[in-house]
Amino acid sequence: MRIVFANEKGGCGKTTCAVNVAAGLAHIGRKVLLVDADAQGHSTILSGFQKAPGFYDLMVRGAQFSQVTRLVSHEVYEIPGNQVKGELYLIPGNIESSTISEKTSDLFALRDRLDELDGIVDDIVFDTSPTSTFLHGAIYLAAHVLFIPVMLDSFNFDGMVETIRRTEQTYIQRQGSGLRLAGIIPMAYNKRFKEEEYNLADIQEAYGETVWEPLPYSAMFRRAIRQSQTVFATAPNTKAAHDVTKLVARILVEVIHGKAAR
Amino acid sequence: MARQRVNSLSLAQRGQDESAGTLSTVQKELEHLDAGAIRRAVIEHGQSMVIGAFQFGRSGLQVTGAPSREQWESIGSTLLLMAHGGQWWIGDWLNIGERQWGKTYQDVAAQMGYKARTLKDWAYVARNVDSSIRIDELTFGHHQLIASMPQRDQVKWLRKAIENDWSISQMREFINPNPTPLLSSVDRFMGDLQAMERRYSKVGEGDRQQFVILLRQLLDRWESG
Numbered sequence: 001m002r003i004v005f006a007n008e009k010g011g012c013g014k015t016t017c018a019v020n021v022a023a024g025l026a027h028i029g030r031k032v033l034l035v036d037a038d039a040q041g042h043s044t045i046l047s048g049f050q051k052a053p054g055f056y057d058l059m060v061r062g063a064q065f066s067q068v069t070r071l072v073s074h075e076v077y078e079i080p081g082n083q084v085k086g087e088l089y090l091i092p093g094n095i096e097s098s099t100i101s102e103k104t105s106d107l108f109a110l111r112d113r114l115d116e117l118d119g120i121v122d123d124i125v126f127d128t129s130p131t132s133t134f135l136h137g138a139i140y141l142a143a144h145v146l147f148i149p150v151m152l153d154s155f156n157f158d159g160m161v162e163t164i165r166r167t168e169q170t171y172i173q174r175q176g177s178g179l180r181l182a183g184i185i186p187m188a189y190n191k192r193f194k195e196e197e198y199n200l201a202d203i204q205e206a207y208g209e210t211v212w213e214p215l216p217y218s219a220m221f222r223r224a225i226r227q228s229q230t231v232f233a234t235a236p237n238t239k240a241a242h243d244v245t246k247l248v249a250r251i252l253v254e255v256i257h258g259k260a261a262r
Numbered sequence: 263m264a265r266q267r268v269n270s271l272s273l274a275q276r277g278q279d280e281s282a283g284t285l286s287t288v289q290k291e292l293e294h295l296d297a298g299a300i301r302r303a304v305i306e307h308g309q310s311m312v313i314g315a316f317q318f319g320r321s322g323l324q325v326t327g328a329p330s331r332e333q334w335e336s337i338g339s340t341l342l343l344m345a346h347g348g349q350w351w352i353g354d355w356l357n358i359g360e361r362q363w364g365k366t367y368q369d370v371a372a373q374m375g376y377k378a379r380t381l382k383d384w385a386y387v388a389r390n391v392d393s394s395i396r397i398d399e400l401t402f403g404h405h406q407l408i409a410s411m412p413q414r415d416q417v418k419w420l421r422k423a424i425e426n427d428w429s430i431s432q433m434r435e436f437i438n439p440n441p442t443p444l445l446s447s448v449d450r451f452m453g454d455l456q457a458m459e460r461r462y463s464k465v466g467e468g469d470r471q472q473f474v475i476l477l478r479q480l481l482d483r484w485e486s487g
Contacts, residue, residue, distance in 0.1 A: 029459040232452075257470065
């Protein structure tokens with residue numbers, strides 16, 4: 001399953017979702033490839049690596065997967081006392097990713113490259129940049145499901161609406177992408193703020209069951225970032241780890257295996 | 263680490279002389295605002311207070327005259343001090359009243375129209391967090407989180423809070439990372455998922471729908487604790 005986390009708004013939790021979900025799926029026993037397609041390279045850092053042009057090399061220089069793929073250390077995501085059963089790989093990113101759109105013109109090139117991994121990895125998880133580019137189109141055409149992490153404020157809603165509109169009109173309708181909007185994930189939800197409660201109710205009314213259970217605010221995510229780890233390793237016995245595990249389990253049940261069962 | 267303290271404003275565990283000194287500090291602050299302001303302050307049964315051109319009520323401030331900019335600034339610095347130290351002052355004041363005259367927070371609540379629970383909390387925190395370990399840069403709420411701990415732990419957590427610049431909610435999360443028994447089962451649930459995933463890979467196409475139902479049940483069971 002190829003999963004993309006996108007929202008045309010920065011700071012909404014795309015990286016947090018992408019890295020923790022990829023790590024959770026690997027923990028369960030799946031072979032997961034995390035692709036850092038954001039020029040900021042934060043998924044790369046959170047996976048314990050230095051920023052590097054892996055994704056650029058793959059897309060522009062025609063590098064082999066074996067040349068650009070890193071195996072993520074279990075230390076980054078292992079729950080103490082619970083051995084990781086799968087494998088997590090990373091294709092790192094850096095500022096060079098921002099120029100991929102200028103140097104490639106084949107919207108389907110990424111999809112074709114990823115087809116090489118069929119049967120080798122179970123899941124591919126994309127972290128994307130907030131600014132919509134040609135590269136987003138290539139990812140939307142290569143991916144199967146889209147998740148939109150969203151903070152509960154108006155600017156985030158604007159980014160979310162733009163993302164949905166663009167994927168539906170440009171890539172699903174015109175290009176025939178099989179991409180499906182699997183979920184909108186309200187991020188850093190704090191129910192003590194009435195404004196967040198009202199905004200959550202608004203998107204639930206507008207998008208119904210597409211809106212998943214919010215991922216509540218937790219300082220543990222910041223702590224994990226500081227330690228370049230996922231919450232599973234940094235804070236395994238906290239509500240943050242509990243909430244992320246629930247998210248991972250739901251993606252596994254409703255999206256990955258749910259699709260296979262339909 | 264900055265540890266400038268509000269000792270001069272804390273009344274806890276101090277003698278009357280020191281309390282008087284503390285009050286005079288506040289008084290000096292107020293007199294500095296506006297000569298004679300204290301004399302003109304009118305206290306109406308704890309419901310409102312007038313200092314110079316400002317009338318302070320329980321839920322708002324009104325201007326009754328034409329204050330100068332200097333008066334506005336001066337009163338503001340005092341208000342900020344009160345906002346930061348206010349809960350401490352009331353807590354310490356309640357404890358002094360109880361120690362010296364047996365006047366309980368319930369008496370005060372009934373007499374002055376405040377919620378007993380709120381006053382009880384303030385008095386509890388002031389009684390249990392010694393003035394010598396309180397940290398100016400942290401709020402009363404930070405101290406409230408550690409009030410029930412032994413003093414050695416109180417010092418440890420307050421130090422961590424100031425060193426890491428924790429908000430109250432961040433501090434709460436670090437102190438109490440496992441607020442419900444459900445959370446301790448994260449690793450167990452992950453283990454269940456691992457086992458299910460192993461079995462799923464061996465299940466034939468025809469049985470997968472049934473298997474997903476089992477997975478959903480596992481998820482539901484876990485979510486409901």
